[in-house]
Amino acid sequence: MRLGILFSGGKDSTYAAWLAKKEGYEISCLISLWSKNKDSFMFHTPAIEFTKKQAECIRIPLIVQETVGEKEVELKDLEKAIKLAVKIYRIEGIVTGAVESVYQASRVQKICNDLGIECFNPLWQKNQIEILEDSVKNKFEVIISGVAAYPFDKSWIGREIDQKFIDEIKVLSDKYKINPAGEGGEFESLVVNCPLFKKRLDVRLKNVYGEGNSWKGEFE
Amino acid sequence: MKRNILLVNVCKERLHYYEFVKPIENILSKNCVSFFVKSYNEIKNENLKKASHIIICGTSLKDFGYEKDLRKFEWIKGFEKPILGICAGMQIIGSVFSRKSKKKTEIGFYSEDFKKEFLGLTGKQEVWHLHNNYVDFGKLNDFEVFCKEGGVFQAVKHKEKEIYGVLFHPEVRNKEMIKGFVKK
Numbered sequence: 001m002r003l004g005i006l007f008s009g010g011k012d013s014t015y016a017a018w019l020a021k022k023e024g025y026e027i028s029c030l031i032s033l034w035s036k037n038k039d040s041f042m043f044h045t046p047a048i049e050f051t052k053k054q055a056e057c058i059r060i061p062l063i064v065q066e067t068v069g070e071k072e073v074e075l076k077d078l079e080k081a082i083k084l085a086v087k088i089y090r091i092e093g094i095v096t097g098a099v100e101s102v103y104q105a106s107r108v109q110k111i112c113n114d115l116g117i118e119c120f121n122p123l124w125q126k127n128q129i130e131i132l133e134d135s136v137k138n139k140f141e142v143i144i145s146g147v148a149a150y151p152f153d154k155s156w157i158g159r160e161i162d163q164k165f166i167d168e169i170k171v172l173s174d175k176y177k178i179n180p181a182g183e184g185g186e187f188e189s190l191v192v193n194c195p196l197f198k199k200r201l202d203v204r205l206k207n208v209y210g211e212g213n214s215w216k217g218e219f220e
Numbered sequence: 221m222k223r224n225i226l227l228v229n230v231c232k233e234r235l236h237y238y239e240f241v242k243p244i245e246n247i248l249s250k251n252c253v254s255f256f257v258k259s260y261n262e263i264k265n266e267n268l269k270k271a272s273h274i275i276i277c278g279t280s281l282k283d284f285g286y287e288k289d290l291r292k293f294e295w296i297k298g299f300e301k302p303i304l305g306i307c308a309g310m311q312i313i314g315s316v317f318s319r320k321s322k323k324k325t326e327i328g329f330y331s332e333d334f335k336k337e338f339l340g341l342t343g344k345q346e347v348w349h350l351h352n353n354y355v356d357f358g359k360l361n362d363f364e365v366f367c368k369e370g371g372v373f374q375a376v377k378h379k380e381k382e383i384y385g386v387l388f389h390p391e392v393r394n395k396e397m398i399k400g401f402v403k404k
Binding site: 001019020023024025093095102106109110112113116117118119120121122123124125126127 | 233234235236238239242243246280281282283325327328329348350352391392
């Protein structure tokens with residue numbers, strides 16, 4: 001079956017893509033929504049423009065759909081991008097990295113159902129710490145590109161997700177009830193290497209901007 | 221008999237296992253309940269004997285290859301231990317008891333009202349729906365209806381056997397229900 005990956009470049013969508021490949025599916029394209037709305041519930045990651053470079057590293061075509069990020073408009077834009085993937089790459093299903101986000105999952109499910117294609121959510125309901133541990137175990141190199149929750153600060157930007165990071169997140173998750181996988185936007189991630197990549201993405205942290213507990217990295 | 225749950229995977233697509241079977245495995249593991257997984261295609265009598273309970277898991281909106289294989293679920297009628305059918309699993313139970321599926325799409329969170337206690341669920345409950353069909357259990361005299369909204373049968377139980385069916389996915393927001401079932 002030919003699949004399109006709803007791809008943000010972060011650990012969840014990339015890990016979901018890898019699982020699809022591991023299970024023998026053909027990844028025909030990546031689909032990335034570039035939202036201009038920083039508060040979008042559906043699509044947002046500070047380093048979204050890196051999806052182009054990541055797609056080159058994976059050597060799979062990327063469909064970029066820009067969106068103003070308003071509630072219903074972004075769904076129309078997502079549908080438009082998926083329709084394009086069906087037309088150009090003849091995909092028969094979409095893979096998402098949704099874990100707990102019912103807002104995101106239900107909307108993608110509805111779009112796929114209307115288009116008559118499959119919708120795969122291989123991380124659905126997966127233990128959040130387990131996602132981090134599995135990504136480390138499977139040689140995913142992931143860095144933190146943004147944070148937006150107490151008690152995160154500027155120092156977290158650019159950190160690699162490794163066992164030390166996971167141990168710290170476990171403590172913070174228990175203490176402050178943050179989502180340990182960052183799906184609620186507590187932190188955003190950028191995959192720089194993993195078994196899907198044919199070559200590593202070389203990035204350097206150029207600048208960190210923000211205030212309080214909300215910081216974003218500018219990479220080059 | 222020691223609790224040992226047989227999880228029946230009805231997904232034709234391998235990748236759906238992670239979405240529809242694995243979350244139930246995780247609930248059982250977390251509660252130290254042993255289990256084993258079989259595809260509906262490979263169930264043998266020895267598997268049925270070994271199982272203390274059976275959960276027939278759900279599948280996606282487009283993955284319904286099992287519908288052509290309903291004869292492979294005939295064991296349901298003769299099985300004397302508890303069975304829980306989730307979404308597609310509930311529709312399979314209905315089909316085995318001679319009712320065909322009807323069209324009704326529900327995707328996302330819905331509030332359902334349980335008039336009577338059902339595996340620990342009572343009153344209004346938020347549940348996760350992901351289905352295009354349902355079975356009209358109202359015409360099956362062997363079954364008691366515990367929850368029905370807008371004409372759609374959400375939770376039923378066989379009147380004489382421990383056969384339960386839910387149209388929603390309890391592994392998403394009603395994990396306690398699965399724990400309640402395996403204690404039966």
